[in-house]
Amino acid sequence: MIPFLDLKKVNEKYEQDIRHAVNRVIDSGWYLLGAEVEAFESEFSKYIGVNHTIGVASGLDALRVILKAYIEIGELQEGDEVIVPGHTFIASILAIMDVGLKPVLAEPDPDTYNMDPDRIEDHITERTGAIMIVHLYGQNAYSDTIRKLCKKYDLKLIEDAAQAHGAFYQEKRIGSLGDAAAFSFYPGKNLGALGGAGAICTDDEPLANVCRALGNYGSEKKYHNKYQGYNSRLDEIQAAILRVKLKGLDDDNQRRRVVADFYLNNIENPKITLPKLSNSATNSKDHVWHLFVIRCEERARLIQYLDKHGIGTLIHYPVPPNRQEGYKSLHSYKLPLTEFLHEKVLSLPISPVISRSEIEKVVQVINNFQ
Numbered sequence: 001m002i003p004f005l006d007l008k009k010v011n012e013k014y015e016q017d018i019r020h021a022v023n024r025v026i027d028s029g030w031y032l033l034g035a036e037v038e039a040f041e042s043e044f045s046k047y048i049g050v051n052h053t054i055g056v057a058s059g060l061d062a063l064r065v066i067l068k069a070y071i072e073i074g075e076l077q078e079g080d081e082v083i084v085p086g087h088t089f090i091a092s093i094l095a096i097m098d099v100g101l102k103p104v105l106a107e108p109d110p111d112t113y114n115m116d117p118d119r120i121e122d123h124i125t126e127r128t129g130a131i132m133i134v135h136l137y138g139q140n141a142y143s144d145t146i147r148k149l150c151k152k153y154d155l156k157l158i159e160d161a162a163q164a165h166g167a168f169y170q171e172k173r174i175g176s177l178g179d180a181a182a183f184s185f186y187p188g189k190n191l192g193a194l195g196g197a198g199a200i201c202t203d204d205e206p207l208a209n210v211c212r213a214l215g216n217y218g219s220e221k222k223y224h225n226k227y228q229g230y231n232s233r234l235d236e237i238q239a240a241i242l243r244v245k246l247k248g249l250d251d252d253n254q255r256r257r258v259v260a261d262f263y264l265n266n267i268e269n270p271k272i273t274l275p276k277l278s279n280s281a282t283n284s285k286d287h288v289w290h291l292f293v294i295r296c297e298e299r300a301r302l303i304q305y306l307d308k309h310g311i312g313t314l315i316h317y318p319v320p321p322n323r324q325e326g327y328k329s330l331h332s333y334k335l336p337l338t339e340f341l342h343e344k345v346l347s348l349p350i351s352p353v354i355s356r357s358e359i360e361k362v363v364q365v366i367n368n369f370q
């Protein structure tokens, strides 16, 4: 059996160090907003190449807090529009709606699965306040076209970096490309905690200060609430664990690239469409392969066939945001490309610890699919 993802195995090489880190927190007697979070924030800032990191409780919260901070500062007004890919995990869109902003869904480039930069400008109106790019499946979504649009229309650029820890655009890490970025450290992400966790990265100091306050009940000073904030903190135990795993992130990502290259070079079946690097990709580091997503016209049959051969797969994602039950206000959207992708995509097993014989088997089984 080749599981879609074996998280226990992913964390095995860190196990000793994780136990030491957790013990350190237990011994310290300090569980929130302490030395581990401070150290992780500074180490992550250095890694990403930004001046400020603010730990929060999840990736969704990182997005919410950024948007809410822009509203508090007056850079965004309630009801302003945020252009966001229609083909994304629901959190990107929920964060926008949750703070009283309006998501405007844009279509993807079906080759890269990321928002098509050439389809963004059509959506810009008087009310557009920001563009949220999502580096989907681990591939950079930023481009010169997007930078120019933000400049031309004076828009904030927010990165949903929840799937692309460590990826690059040219010489810069994703998370340092826009005005602010949100990371998730959900256990299955490329940098995963052993529970919920997230972070905000930015070079904007006033924004960073508001975000920090918002994550802690809107207070800069204990029991003085400057804003109506959230209770969203990265806890000390998760921060201590993330410090351990951050040291291995580049190595883990490189292992993912080796798996992806093997799939790309060896899967050969006319029924399967392989993922592509974007045109703006300057080298293989633009992609950290959070997911390896193929397409197939006969997806249901392929899933069954792979399952029969002991290969686990998942769909990211089976229902597009504009068809979700809880999102009726988005139902009027017609997004043919987004909906097409949701019907055809399938994620193959990929991780830093999947073995050579396992990926050889995946290739062989897929190549025999008729």
Ligand SMILES: *Cc1c(COP(=O)(O)O)cnc(C)c1O
Pocket (backbone or CB within 6 Å): 057, 058, 059, 060, 061, 088, 089, 091, 092, 134, 160, 162, 163, 184, 185, 186, 196, 197, 198
């Ligand atoms: C995982 C994810 C999030 C949300 O992260 P949580 O930590 O689960 O809240 C947001 N956006 C994208 C694209 C994600 O994949």
